[in-house]
Amino acid sequence: MRDVTATDQTAQTPDQVLDDALKALAERSYFSRYPESPSPRVYGENAAPEGLSAYEAHLGKPFEGLAGAFDGSSVGDEVSPYGPTLGVAYPHLDVDAAMQAASTAIPAWRDAGARKRATVLVEALDALNERSFEIGNAVHHTSGQPFVMAFQAGAPQAQDRGLEAVAAAYAEQARVPESVTWEKPGKGEPLRMRKDYRIVPRGVALVVGCNTFPTWNAYPGIFASLATGNAVVVKPHPRAILPLAMTVETLQKTLQDNGFDPQLVQLAPEADGEGLAKTLAERDEVKIIDYTGGPGFGGWLEREGAARGQQVYTEKAGVNxxxxxxxxxxxxxxxxxxxxxxxxxxxxxxxxxxxxxxxxxxxxxxxxxxxxxxxxxxxxxxxxxxxxxxxxxxxxxxxxxxxxxxxxxxxxxxxxxxxxxxxxxxxxxxxxxxxxxxxxxxxxxxxxxxxxxxxxxxxxxxxxxxxxxxxxxxxxxxxxxxxxxxxxxxxxxxxxxxxxxxxxxxxxxxxxxxxxxNLLGQVFVNQTAAFSDYHGTGANPAANSAYSDSAFVAGRFRVITARRHV
Amino acid sequence: MRDVTATDQTAQTPDQVLDDALKALAERSYFSRYPESPSPRVYGENAAPEGLSAYEAHLGKPFEGLAGAFDGSSVGDEVSPYGPTLGVAYPHLDVDAAMQAASTAIPAWRDAGARKRATVLVEALDALNERSFEIGNAVHHTSGQPFVMAFQAGAPQAQDRGLEAVAAAYAEQARVPESVTWEKPGKGEPLRMRKDYRIVPRGVALVVGCNTFPTWNAYPGIFASLATGNAVVVKPHPRAILPLAMTVETLQKTLQDNGFDPQLVQLAPEADGEGLAKTLAERDEVKIIDYTGGPGFGGWLEREGAARGQQVYTEKAGVNxxxxxxxxxxxxxxxxxxxxxxxxxxxxxxxxxxxxxxxxxxxxxxxxxxxxxxxxxxxxxxxxxxxxxxxxxxxxxxxxxxxxxxxxxxxxxxxxxxxxxxxxxxxxxxxxxxxxxxxxxxxxxxxxxxxxxxxxxxxxxxxxxxxxxxxxxxxxxxxxxxxxxxxxxxxxxxxxxxxxxxxxxxxxxxxxxxxxxNLLGQVFVNQTAAFSDYHGTGANPAANSAYSDSAFVAGRFRVITARRHV
CATH class of the missing domain: 3.40.309.10 (Aldehyde Dehydrogenase; Chain A, domain 2)
Known part of the structure; x- marks a missing residue:
């Protein structure tokens, strides 16, 4: 379906993609893996109509195919800002069982190592790119963004931000050696020890999505947490579930194809007013929270999260x-x-x-x-x-x-x-x-x-x-x-x-x-480019984090040492 | 005074020291700059008696020579766990004026850049090493540690942890380029922008010291915050002020010798029960807190700090x-x-x-x-x-x-x-x-x-x-x-x-x-080696941080981009 010749990048292995992304991140110059142009010359003649059909095929039906521990009920009353009712019904999580499933899924993912995780996630991003028109339509009809913007920001640019988070997370983990011999000179024989460093995730990461940029603002947190070995529960905004349902579906499939538990990523849709984000944030298993939304709940998450030992990344409000x-x-x-x-x-x-x-x-x-x-x-x-x-x-x-x-x-x-x-x-x-x-x-x-x-x-x-x-x-x-x-x-x-x-x-x-x-041309202050512009700085009250500096990824994992004499 | 031939490391320039420390940190194998042996063969024949004299010269007197904004009163009623009253009186800060002085000192330090800051701090650590016996005696008589331990953990090993923090902080900052040209291909002319990345500190960092390891537990926070461009206010435990007074004095002198404002580091001694840590923590200027102590106040700092947008690193209590x-x-x-x-x-x-x-x-x-x-x-x-x-x-x-x-x-x-x-x-x-x-x-x-x-x-x-x-x-x-x-x-x-x-x-x-x-010999579970063993992990409730992983330094600075067309 996709015109492979149009972007020779697509022929790369995930390892090569990761290496390019790491280089780009270090250089902070222009880099993009996922073409932002919705042109048929880039994505293929049929990509747009097929993506629209794929989007429309979801309407008025239960969203099937998600792996997860469900409670048997369903939620979802999305209405497009353009008018149409989406009518998609999503399975509602059984929170206890979902937390159990997430926790159970972690060890194999953790032990696969940072490089394996990163390359699997590159595969998932490539797979998401294949669904760009479908996801673009879903973003269009949940956020109200005009279509081209919904396509660009909702699909390729969000995917680039996801790749950036994967690269940033990998770079930080790669700095820790797996094993070293430590030899301390002394009077007689030197003291010699072998030290093994295991990178461990924090636990379950909660990503709370927003209505206006359901994917773009969620991908950095989702991919940074997964890349560092955590399981992720994605709680979409009640009026913008579909783009993240598609995202979770694709991630689950890629994880499964690679032999990992698909429940490493779960979708936690809620009815409007259910307060599921708070319920999830208060779970002992949840150790990381990424939140985009109003300052009231964001401030509560920061305060209470700190009391619970959670790492909380927020983007709230400001006066640009x-x-x-x-x-x-x-x-x-x-x-x-x-x-x-x-x-x-x-x-x-x-x-x-x-x-x-x-x-x-x-x-x-x-x-x-x-x-x-x-x-x-x-x-x-x-x-x-x-x-x-x-x-x-x-x-x-x-x-x-x-x-x-x-x-x-x-x-x-x-x-x-x-x-x-x-x-x-x-x-x-x-x-x-x-x-x-x-x-x-x-x-x-x-x-x-x-x-x-x-x-x-x-x-x-x-x-x-x-x-x-x-x-x-x-x-x-x-x-x-x-x-x-x-x-x-x-x-x-x-x-x-x-x-x-x-x-x-x-x-x-x-x-x-x-x-x-002095922006006078085709660059606008509202736009930031992955791998080059930080989105937010973390240095003022609008956001305590930036996509993606090292602070955005460094708190998502820990290092556990085991040392012994040799 | 010091036997330079005993350790050829002392002949290195601060830049060489920093490069060695960066290499050691990446390799995580054995590395130490500051010899832990108090032997005369290492530190010189006169080092021990001269250090003791220098320590004794402080007793029963006002501690003079600190730069700072003082309120005219003095505090200090340290009594050695071995019995003797220290009788040192320390000038008490005028908190408003001290915060003003710290804030005023920041811009020149910030604009000096990460490498300059790191090398100045290496100089300061070398200067602290020269005072190892003096500081060792002060640690001995405030913590109650036996002398050899007070010397080792209080002086060279604390200095090594300080150097590790400087290296870790520099490594993280060095990953951000100063300036790049960003060129996005387009239909016609490419979009070209110059982007300048400025590393900025968070603000004033508060370091709250403890009674048992006044220097060892304070140096990582002090040096990590300074290395990232922040000003630091050091609030010692009321019963262990002297070792940190000596530390601040040496840091101030080195800063001044290098043309920087000595009030980048200030000592905030308090009377027992004054509650100065809370007063300081509640200041708007304070953006980073490093705390070692009980879980009650530590938990309060974490919770309230998050609400105030502070980065809070704590080491509290646990069951080893x-x-x-x-x-x-x-x-x-x-x-x-x-x-x-x-x-x-x-x-x-x-x-x-x-x-x-x-x-x-x-x-x-x-x-x-x-x-x-x-x-x-x-x-x-x-x-x-x-x-x-x-x-x-x-x-x-x-x-x-x-x-x-x-x-x-x-x-x-x-x-x-x-x-x-x-x-x-x-x-x-x-x-x-x-x-x-x-x-x-x-x-x-x-x-x-x-x-x-x-x-x-x-x-x-x-x-x-x-x-x-x-x-x-x-x-x-x-x-x-x-x-x-x-x-x-x-x-x-x-x-x-x-x-x-x-x-x-x-x-x-x-x-x-x-x-x-299976520790059977001369390595003990209580001891960790700088540059190789992380002290703490951040992965359990005893401490939310580790000396010194990337999370310990990444949150202490931010990056501010300025972009424009070229």
């Missing part, structure tokens, strides 16, 4: 920031920003929320632009990008929940509360194919830097603040201070002044967030 | 275990065990507390030995080792606090509570030089495996349980289960049966503790 000082390409800057704000209706954890610029305006290649003019021009750029409903939905996707919809509909009151004004309202777009989808364009609210309460709270969805400051220096100071306190996944700066860029880099270091500078 | 199945050298086994139990009166976090053996006895090269005979013979071995008071104190040292003394004096009631019997009582030894020192030999209490409540609680000090089981299998099962639940820093096994040794290795993996097998 752009500092605009000046530009030599106003049009390109506005275009880049408009796209960043519009993509998936601002429902990315990386979408800018706060744009700081001086109340006195900015210097540009088109002359001085006042604060008000900047707002109008940015609103205009968004309008041009999203003016055609049919094209707009391919960028905006659909709103994922009522919270986002309500926010999109109340810009005037958000502005009023902040003592500001609506600069560009969020427009309702009619989806040409899905009339039930609620599609909105991003809205802009102008406020004064004094309106801290408004812009230091995450406004998830299509709300962006244009924040008028006294100077770029105040913009940078406020940026650093608010991010240090409230967190951020991303930041960017526009300036023609090297001194300002230097100051912005220092502010980003103070804030603990990565910085993109 | 020996499983005795059989031996082909009864005499050597008993000698090795007797020494392990006697060294520093069982006041090591690594001293065995629980010895499991079958109620039916064990097979040995001297024939079958019953459970009762084993107890008598082990008691006899302890008696022979500690029978001569003058020699005994050089192994036992002095009891460190009333808690230990009270336990040593109440073996009969401990035995009665556990439904067991005293097999060998703890004997009071008269110190020939220090009549006020309370010196005790280890006591043995025989109990049945059913008496879980007794032996699953840490009995810090000279109390060891001989636990009668139905079989070696039950010994191993109970070992794994109790350690998984209650933690352990060490475990060992004696058996002539390869099958039992294999089963013991599996039990140790289940328990999450390192295993020593």
């Amino acid at each position: 920031t752009v500092v605009v000082d000046s530009t030599d390409n106003l049009k390109a800057m506005l275009g880049n920003l408009a796209f960043s704000l519009s993509l998936y209706t601002g429902q990315m954890c990386t979408t800018p929320q706060n744009i700081y610029l001086p109340k006195g305006g900015i210097d540009t290649d088109e002359g001085h632009v006042s604060f008000e003019e900047f707002g109008q021009k940015l609103g205009g750029a968004i309008g041009r990008l999203t003016g055609d409903d049919e094209k707009a939905v391919e960028i905006l996707g659909a709103t994922v929940n009522d919270d986002v919809r309500s926010r999109a509909g109340s810009l005037a009151s958000i502005a009023a509360d902040a003592g500001g004004s609506v600069v560009a309202d969020s427009r309702e777009v009619t989806h040409p194919k899905y009339p039930d989808a609620v599609v909105r364009t991003p809205g802009l609210v102008g406020v004064d830097v004094a309106a801290r309460d408004a812009y230091t709270t995450e406004q998830f969805g299509p709300v962006t603040f244009l924040i008028g400051t006294d100077s770029t220096q105040q913009s940078l100071d406020t940026f650093a201070e608010t991010v240090r306190r409230h967190g951020a996944m991303t930041a960017s700066v526009y300036s023609t002044d090297e001194g300002v860029l230097d100051a912005a880099r220092d502010a980003a270091v103070d804030a603990g967030v990565a910085l993109s500078e | 275990t020996v499983v005795v199945d059989s031996t082909d050298n009864l005499k050597a086994m008993l000698g090795n065990l007797a020494f392990s139990l006697s060294l520093y009166t069982g006041q090591m976090c690594t001293t065995p507390q629980n010895i499991y053996l079958p109620k039916g006895g064990i097979d040995t090269d001297e024939g079958h030995v019953s459970f009762e005979e084993f107890g008598q013979k082990l008691g006899g071995a302890i008696g022979r080792l500690t029978g001569d008071d003058e020699k005994a104190v050089e192994i036992l040292g002095a009891t460190v606090n009333d808690d230990v003394r009270s336990r040593a004096g109440s073996l009969a009631s401990i035995a009665a509570d556990a439904g067991g019997s005293v097999v060998a009582d703890s004997r009071e030894v008269t110190h020939p030089k220090y009549p006020d020192a309370v010196v005790r030999t280890p006591g043995l209490v025989g109990v049945d495996v059913a008496a879980r409540d007794a032996y699953t609680t840490e009995q810090f000090g000279p109390v060891t349980f001989l636990i009668g089981t139905d079989s070696t299998q039950q010994s191993l099962d109970t070992f794994a289960e109790t350690v998984r639940r209650h933690g352990a820093m060490t475990a060992s096994v004696y058996s002539t049966d390869e099958g039992v040794l294999d089963a013991a290795r599996d039990a140790a993996v289940d328990a999450g503790v390192a295993l020593s097998e």
Whole structure:
């Protein structure tokens, strides 16, 4: 089915793939194993229609083929943000039996060693890549992402992040020798001992998925925990189960094909409001938690997890920031920003929320632009990008929940509360194919830097603040201070002044967030590239971890030494 | 003063030392930079008397020469476990000003880069090595360790652990390139970006020292945090301030000599009961905590630290275990065990507390030995080792606090509570030089495996349980289960049966503790060697960290990327 000649990488053995990935991780330059283009030239002529059919074949039926210890009930009431009901029923775990099964599966996986685990996981990622269109459709209809984005972020880019986690985990484990002879010189005979180092997993790892990026935000944790020998229980968001069900199914099959217990990975779907994540997090067997979601439950997991000796990796919420000082390409800057704000209706954890610029305006290649003019021009750029409903939905996707919809509909009151004004309202777009989808364009609210309460709270969805400051220096100071306190996944700066860029880099270091500078083309602040850009830093309250630095993998395993004289 | 020819290592540059240490860490075989022998042939003829004089010069005086933001008051009421009052008064920090000073000191240290930091810290360790006899005396008179042990564990071995932490931290940072060009192929021109990766510290690191190993247990955290660019505040145990005051003084001098702010390291002595560790832990500036001490406060630090986004490394308490199945050298086994139990009166976090053996006895090269005979013979071995008071104190040292003394004096009631019997009582030894020192030999209490409540609680000090089981299998099962639940820093096994040794290795993996097998000579289960043996594993409740695996260093820094088109 797949056009093998299009990417000669596919002919590699898993060992070769791992070695390439290790090299790429060390170099941090461009690397991707899984092509992000959904073009038929890459994935084959039939890949798209077959993937869609495969997706549709799941609808309105029980999801069968998962291995697991089930309690006989089923859950699942996913409804696409585009309207259709998915109608897939998933078997519900018997938690006691599932924990037992996971624990039983661990020893053989642990004893297989880091390299074997890594190569099996490469196989699983390759197998997931074969299902990219099927999974892309599932992500599209659970997250509401536009299709191309759902395909890219939900399949190949998530797979690359998974491979990165496998490589990072392997690199860390490979530093521990299997066995050494230790010889301590002494007065007489030297003391000689043989020391064997066994890498052991922590236990069962719980991965709590989110609604907006069900695979992309789950793969790093799933693959890092498996690569270090743990068993994984995947608890998807109740409205985004299907992409992770497909993922678990593929992982189970690859594990089984390689002689391992498929129950090393289990799917733990829940009914909306069941609270299964908490139940699972409180299990003694669970030693690692990866969580993407709101700060309330995330903070509870961190606190209680520490008390239970768990390693907890969280990505919560923040206030992503752009500092605009000046530009030599106003049009390109506005275009880049408009796209960043519009993509998936601002429902990315990386979408800018706060744009700081001086109340006195900015210097540009088109002359001085006042604060008000900047707002109008940015609103205009968004309008041009999203003016055609049919094209707009391919960028905006659909709103994922009522919270986002309500926010999109109340810009005037958000502005009023902040003592500001609506600069560009969020427009309702009619989806040409899905009339039930609620599609909105991003809205802009102008406020004064004094309106801290408004812009230091995450406004998830299509709300962006244009924040008028006294100077770029105040913009940078406020940026650093608010991010240090409230967190951020991303930041960017526009300036023609090297001194300002230097100051912005220092502010980003103070804030603990990565910085993109003068993005004018086809790279957007919301996007990070596996093997090169860290997603998150762990250095501010938005996330205590980064995909994938060494801290993201080092806590997932331990080393047990056995020593004896020889 | 130091005999340079005795160790040609001293002629190396800090860069060479770092490279050797990195190689040693990767190989995990024998490596030591700082000679553990206090012999005049190694450290020079005058080193011992000069070190003693240097120590004595501190007594009865204010400790001067520390840089720091002080509040004008002074604290310090250290009394040697051997009797003498130290009478050293230490300046007390002004916490607000100290945090400000630490934060101010960070940027230049951060921007110096990982390699520069590592080599400066090697210099500091070399300078600490020059003070080994002085520090050894200070450890001797605060911990109560016998002098040779205080010298070895308190000075060269602590320095080696410090160097190991520096190497581990550097290795982890060195994996992140400083700058790369990222080039993504596309339809037209490739997308090209320059990406700069800046390693940034977490902030201020708090190191909470303990009474029994003031330097050895503090150096890994101090040096790992400094090596990753953090500032460090060292809060010593109120009864063991002097060794860390000397340490901070030397670090400050080396930092200053290299052009850095000495307040990158500050000493935070407190009066007994002041609760300064809690005050410091609750500061916003504090992002890392290293703690050695009781599980109550340690658990609080873990829980509250997670809520505050701190990285918390703890070593708390556990029940160290020996499983005795059989031996082909009864005499050597008993000698090795007797020494392990006697060294520093069982006041090591690594001293065995629980010895499991079958109620039916064990097979040995001297024939079958019953459970009762084993107890008598082990008691006899302890008696022979500690029978001569003058020699005994050089192994036992002095009891460190009333808690230990009270336990040593109440073996009969401990035995009665556990439904067991005293097999060998703890004997009071008269110190020939220090009549006020309370010196005790280890006591043995025989109990049945059913008496879980007794032996699953840490009995810090000279109390060891001989636990009668139905079989070696039950010994191993109970070992794994109790350690998984209650933690352990060490475990060992004696058996002539390869099958039992294999089963013991599996039990140790289940328990999450390192295993020593059939120790008969001059290696003791309580001792770990830097660069080769991990101290702790992080895999059981006794400690959430290990000196020094990658998890011990990876969480102490973050990476901040700045990217832009080129």
